[in-house]
Amino acid sequence: MEIQRRQVGSNLALHERDLATYLSNLGALMSMAGRLDEALPVTEEAVEIWRRLAVGNPAAYEPDLATSLSILGPILAWAGRLDEGSTTIGEAVEIWRRLAAANLATHEPNLAKALTLRAILLASSGDLSGALQDTEEAEAICRNHIVTTPSVIAPLHAALAVQAELLDNLGRQREAQDVRRWLAANPVQRGHDE
Template identity: 30%
Template sequence: MRISLRLTPPDAHVIRALTEYGRHLGEAGRSGDASAAAERALAVHARMSRPVPADFDLAQALTGLGTLAADLGRSDDALTVTVSAVEVLRRLENQVYLAPALAELSRRLREAGRGDDALTAADEAVRTLREVAGTNRFAQAGALKHLCETLSDLGRWLNPADALTAVEEAVAVFHEYVADRRAAAKASVTEEPDLADALTGLALCLTRLGQVKQAVDAAAEAVRTHRRLADDLPVVFQPGLARALTALAASQHALGQHAHALAAAREAAELCMAWTRPSPGFFTTRQRQDLDLLAKVFDDLGRGEDADRIRRHSPRA
């Protein structure tokens, strides 16, 4: 038997270490120091040879750095690094990790105002995710999760009608997959919340399309799942519960159930205040999006003071 040894380029270790250090600093409320760590990691990437080495660990390190840069409000740097990560994964022909990287690239391009390029990347991500979900049983759960997230995100910033059918399809397949895993007593700790997150995305998409009764049903199922999980591990699952409650409040308001919507929104607000306290001043892109959506729900409910409180709690990066 021949054994081959592949050594990861030192740059990958440096970038990963600086990225993780920067994230810890940000979560400790030291955003300035976090930005300095990200700056050093970005400098390592900038001086690398082109094309960057086709190494999986390096691709993962660059993906993490892109996320940190985006969370720190460095959108141009986030786009540059994410493009490099996608380039590496293409040359490695790693479809399982290429698909979510393409989804991230789509988000970065959209944030840069390049809508056509963002749609092209998203379309490729969806095609790749479908292929992975259909051919690789081992990677199916992760692929379906990313498929749901990608399609739900498409529905958030493009025409929701373009994404709805695919979102429903992905959620239905994921629902069946998790049900099979439950029956076999093999469902992992990540698959239940992934399904609930997918249902949250579906609810938001349905609400934007005016299919509010179906949206309430999907969001309510997401809330039940996240609430059960949060009872055991609140620190891990409360953010997902807050997101699901926000989606439920939006759909209930659209359905005319204003008292129920206000109750769900207020519970979501209290959860958001709780899980952001340990890291004042540092919010991930996802957290800011969640808080922005919750503030909009309060505005729609005529609760301007509550909306302003949420916006004050979520400073821009």
């Protein structure tokens, strides 16, 4: 990471995007390894850089900003800052929604992933019906793209797994069972696990 920082210091405009990408990826890996105290500052720094870059060129950098926000939101929640995490992932959802309005095929699958993440955080804060709405929207998006983009099967599975839990928690066991049956009958194949 120090090499990346030195390069950025020597030519800020040229290397800032690379540093933000590196920090975002590092934050994601650290969070997956359970190293939240380390993941949080590097991911926050990545978001800061992407915000700065997106001001100058939204078309080029808003997708990266939304991706980093989608990483940061759950990290904040896992670090005990659930409200901030929900707000952060909500911002990612709104960016993906705006980008998808201009280019459905490219950005709608990312919107579905962000909606599923937001559903998890909404459920954690007790908003089960809001969370269920997000999983239903994510499901609809994925089903819309499944023929042309088979890789959306993994995000569809993620949305439906969360949806089944929510339905159970809302006392709708029969619907939850139907969702689980569909998941069992339609497993994610290798190569479609983005």
